[in-house]
Amino acid sequence: MSSSELTKKIAVQFKPKYLFAHIVLLGFGLLLLYPLIFMVSVGFFSKEEFMTTVLGLLPFPKNPTWSNYLVLFNGSADAAIQKYFLNSTLRTIYSTFWALLTALLAGYVFARLKFRGREQLFLALLATQMIPATIALIPTYLQFARWPFAGGNNIFTGGTGILDTWWVYLIGGPSINIMGAFLVKQSIEKVPYELDEAAKVDGAGTFRIIFQILLPLQMPIMAFIAITTALGTWNDFITPFFYTSSDHLQTLPAAITRLSSAAASPGAVPNWPLIITLSLGTTLPALIMFFFFQKYIVQGLANTGIKG
């Protein structure tokens, strides 16, 4: 594009109707960005100053302090932030990997293999998505506590099962990603079956067809599943908070939940600047991830024929 063409294009954007649209969009953009700006600013408040200051639209402390950001990066006696950060990262990677694997394999099975009860089984799996997660909390707790021979259990009882161990994350975290399987199924069904047959003629087995023929065609939907699973796991505080107690198993969101629930205990004075700063530390990686991969979310959903 020549420079004159570019200048022309830019000039068009300054026409009243476009300019108005830009101003409106910029306004909305700032509105959406406002909570983040607020969080960054509150991070510079001390607990005492925050408690006694009537905050304006953009709060600026009179005596700014780095202490909250130092806790975010270095931790404190009560909170080993780096450890929580590492746990969050490992858990996110592990869960995302399993979500991708199970979604791809289950999606293939339901899209391509023909067996008795396939539709019923698929509907049954989809039906599990209708159960609110909160209802499953206590049954899952009991399931983990009664895990055979684990945690001192004499078959089912007597010990703590897999509660408060890494197995909570290894077994409990990554179940079959039903939504992912549904999306992959929809997407694979669009791929002509002749492609599979051609591969079979060339001597490809089932796994080769899945991983070398179909997987490359599913990349947008796989990216979508990866992003949504990673964001969901990164932000999940229920699993670590509810099924584990030891400090070395906590993740960043669980640590923040602990801090804020401690703040709600009798007579405690909440350290909101610290809680908000730690929340910022949790939000930013997720936000960056979303920022870089957002186009895959749209692309991935478009590939499955699902419209919002």
Place this chain on the structure above:
Amino acid sequence: MRKITALTGSMLLTVALAACGGGGNSSGGAYPSPGGAQPADTSKTAEPSESGGATTITVLNEGAVSIGVGKLDDLFAAKEKEYKDAGTDIEYTPGSPVQTFPLQYQKIMSAKLKEQNISVNTEDWGWGEPLIQKQTAGFLAKNIPDIIVGETQMPGFAQQGLLEPFPDDMADYVRENVSPAAWKPMELDGKIYGLAAQPGVSSLYWNKKLVEQAGIDPDKVITTWQELRDNAKAVTEAGGGKFYGGGVYAAPNFGGYLRYGALIAINGGAFSDENGQPAFNSAQNAETVALLRDLNKAHPPGLMVNNNEGSYFDAWNKGQIAYLIDGPWRVQESATAGLDLGMAPIPLSPGGKAANVTIGAAFHAVPKDAKHKEAAFEYIKVMYSKEIQQLVADSNTRSPILKEIGESKEYQDKHPEMYLHYQAMSGDVMGLPTFTKDNSKAWQIWGDAVVKSMMTDGDIQTILDDAQKRAEMVTK
């Protein structure tokens, strides 16, 4: 071949899991199993032979005294360093002010328990609804610490038979020597099921500066509901939208019920009858709700019923409301916020008499399924020991529960404001009731009715009658 692979895989998984809890994992085996398999992690086991003869008990954290989670003795060094780095003096002499209350509290607990060969491992299960859910699951799975802690849910646990009553000699000592606010709400059928080391009851606080700006003598103590109404109205008018009269937090949640529950009690009303059935629509309750409706007009719109209680107390700390009914921590917190504070017993209704509801009481109790009940009761005994109670007195944030300290001349002279609070703790004090069935639903019906009464001009008695009917349908 496939079958053999699947079988081998299953066996490997089972062995791996068994290893994880039974010995391999540092946190898997919190308790010894009745089957004889002992977890290898000595930090969490309690059999004397496994920890140099010591019994290790697991105790749930309470925010006000928490210094972290894990083995208590291992937490001191890091916490001390943190205080020192912040320039806080970590020395403490009994009888003098204390700047590091949680650290000193835990050090005393640890030292006193060590004398009896008991060590402590703390866990943090949160507070409020998440804590209740986790405790409920823990009771079902029989995976529960030796000491649990909680506020409004604890009497309910006692009613359900999930808690161990105090041994008789311990209960007798508590009745005789400890302020009723610390144990009365946890008393059921003549047995005591829990104790709070530093409970609170509500008092009336006022921001002298705002009151003065309304032309009211800031040092004059108000004693009647009518004065509270009039003064709150006067301050609101003087504030012109910048500050308000205030009064009491009254959202449809336990934060609200605990605070205006004191007004209900003063007026001779109640939330329930002695059988745990709702008693919402008494004339006394209607009068109290009428007061709340009037006080609501002395608040910024919506603040009094805002479900987030932090917003309400933020307004107080920032000098936006003049009157407040709240727990004793308000004295210290207001000092930190730089407010010139007045404090007095809650004003009385016409014909009413002094009464109160415990608030901010972290009741500690020993579950029926606790593995080390004896050691757990020793823990509770240390909570009301002279050393811990002297520390509570020195904190000037709460009042001690031990009569010997609370009623001493020294305490009255050194902490005149908190002595007022101590006196309130010793009067007619109760806890919030637990309804016989569908407790949370019944409370929600009450809370919604109060909000409706405050936010509309509808007839209060009619609203409460309707709430009574609906509550009876869920509790009977």
